[in-house]
Amino acid sequence: MSLFSSLSVSASGLQAQRTRAELLVENLANAETTRTPEGGPYRRKDTVFSAEPVASPFGSVFENEIGAQGTGVRVSDVIEDTSAPEKRYLPGHPDADAQGYVAFPHINPAEDMVDLMSATRSYEANVAAITAVKDMISHSIDLLR
Amino acid sequence: MLDPVASSIERYMDLLAARQKLVTSNIANAETPGYRTMDIDFEREFRSMVAGAQPQAVEVPGLPVNHDGNNVSLDREARLLGENALRFNVAETLLKSELQTMREAISGGGGTT
Helix, strand or coil, rough: CHHHHHHHHHHHHHHHHHHHHHHHHHHHHCCCCCCCCCCCCCCCEEEEEEEEEECCCCCCHHHHHHHCCEEEEEEEEEEEEECEEEEECCCCCCCCCCCCEEEHHHHHHHHHHHHHHHHHHHHHHHHHHHHHHHHHHHHHHHHHH | CCCCHHHHHHHHHHHHHHHHHHHHHHHHHHCCCCCEECCCCCCHHHHHHHHCCCCCCCCEECCCCCCCCCCHHHHHHHHHHHHHHHHHHHHHHHHHHHHHHHHHHHHHCCCCC
16 A cells, blocks of 8 residues: 555655754754864764655565655765864964964854754654645545444 | 446545655655656546556656755645545545445345444
């Protein structure tokens, strides 16, 4: 039944948007972080989404037979911002260089907040899709009553 | 199955389910770069579905494309999501009454369970 794989498609959307929201929150939390295990300031992370066919564990073989394949989404890559860090003149800071400048992450909190809103809305859209499909499934089950 | 009407309804519901799957795919990929909105030509597919063919997903023409090559319109998908669910309810009600008729015939019209 193809309605069940619709649930997998929406679930992949939920998963992807959740991952994105987690990274955005991480960016916001580390907007002023000057030390990381890799050395240097924190670097802004972002997700790359790519479309891919979903395989529901049970129905995959059958679904492949009947076409109209659902296309889910997945986080294919997490990219780090490679732009130059922002230098601020703070001579008293323990991470200041010889000239007294400290490298801060190149993070614009407004940009991350807007992306976070977008991720939240997309998450909600996927939840709405799940609700609609779930209603269709339960109506089909009602046929048997 | 039961009779031509019931099997038409059944195919209608199959097609709605296939379409709903494409709508959920479009929503899930609303922010995937390069993804294009997919849908089925409902009327054409319904006619060929009755003949026993499988639905073909096609790209939807005429939607404005984003700067990243994505052309999913969440408004369009939200409308279709609701519309499909409502159509499915209608079909389900019709099929239910068909089954009810069949049940009455089986029990000889002597009341239903």
